[in-house]
Amino acid sequence: SAVISQKPSRDICQRGTSLTIQCQVDSQVTMMFWYRQQPGQSLTLIATANQGSEATYESGFVIDKFPISRPNLTFSTLTVSNLSPEDSSIYLCSVRNPDRSSYEQYFGPGTRLTVT
Amino acid sequence: AQSVTQLDSQVPVFEEAPVELRCNYSSSVSVYLFWYVQYPNQGLQLLLKYLSGSTLVESINGFEAEFNKSQTSFHLRKPSVHISDTAEYFCAVSGGYQKVTFGTGTKLQVIP
Numbered sequence: 001s002a003v004i005s006q007k008p009s010r011d012i013c014q015r016g017t018s019l020t021i022q023c024q025v026d027s028q029v030t031m032m033f034w035y036r037q038q039p040g041q042s043l044t045l046i047a048t049a050n051q052g053s054e055a056t057y058e059s060g061f062v063i064d065k066f067p068i069s070r071p072n073l074t075f076s077t078l079t080v081s082n083l084s085p086e087d088s089s090i091y092l093c094s095v096r097n098p099d100r101s102s103y104e105q106y107f108g109p110g111t112r113l114t115v116t
Numbered sequence: 117a118q119s120v121t122q123l124d125s126q127v128p129v130f131e132e133a134p135v136e137l138r139c140n141y142s143s144s145v146s147v148y149l150f151w152y153v154q155y156p157n158q159g160l161q162l163l164l165k166y167l168s169g170s171t172l173v174e175s176i177n178g179f180e181a182e183f184n185k186s187q188t189s190f191h192l193r194k195p196s197v198h199i200s201d202t203a204e205y206f207c208a209v210s211g212g213y214q215k216v217t218f219g220t221g222t223k224l225q226v227i228p
């Protein structure tokens with residue numbers, strides 16, 4: 001299994017500012033995933049972050065709004081830029097079980113963002 | 117393309133009563149199916165999964181789910197719920213070592 005920690009656990013930010021969320025994994029992983037969890041909606045994949053290459057963004061998400069860094073195999077950051085109330089959500093970091101036959105994903109505890 | 121439908125956003129049930137949380141999926145390829153649970157203020161945890169073989173899969177805490185290919189369903193059941201089962205449950209589908217698609221979640225509220 002993998003243990004994932006996220007910082008901060010929650011934050012309240014003003015419109016127009018940015019928030020950077022950190023994700024730390026206790027083992028080396030190739031791919032890290034960033035999700036958004038909005039109330040009453042599915043978990044939505046924002047992007048996949050590979051170490052040493054540009055993140056791959058899903059439809060509807062752009063790098064200017066959600067820049068991602070992946071400096072090594074255990075760490076990633078997601079920045080939510082130019083915040084608006086619509087960005088209020090829970091942001092989750094996730095990794096896959098290194099055992100490819102498992103197909104399981106592990107999730108961090110999430111970062112609850114409120115934009116005022 | 118793949119999708120997951122969880123028809124019930126909330127399910128209240130009395131303690132020790134049985135419960136079924138419904139999940140239907142669509143996919144153009146062979147699927148792997150998952151149920152994740154999210155306890156309050158925690159991240160998602162895998163509850164159980166169907167990859168192949170027996171269509172009935174079980175978790176260590178008494179939940180079970182049955183893969184029904186003809187009905188494209190993967191409903192989650194427990195014969196007797198406990199207060200500690202109060203959580204949000206997410207059904208998910210994957211076409212392999214690919215992107216995972218999640219349902220909108222079902223909040224199970226166990227009433228004492």
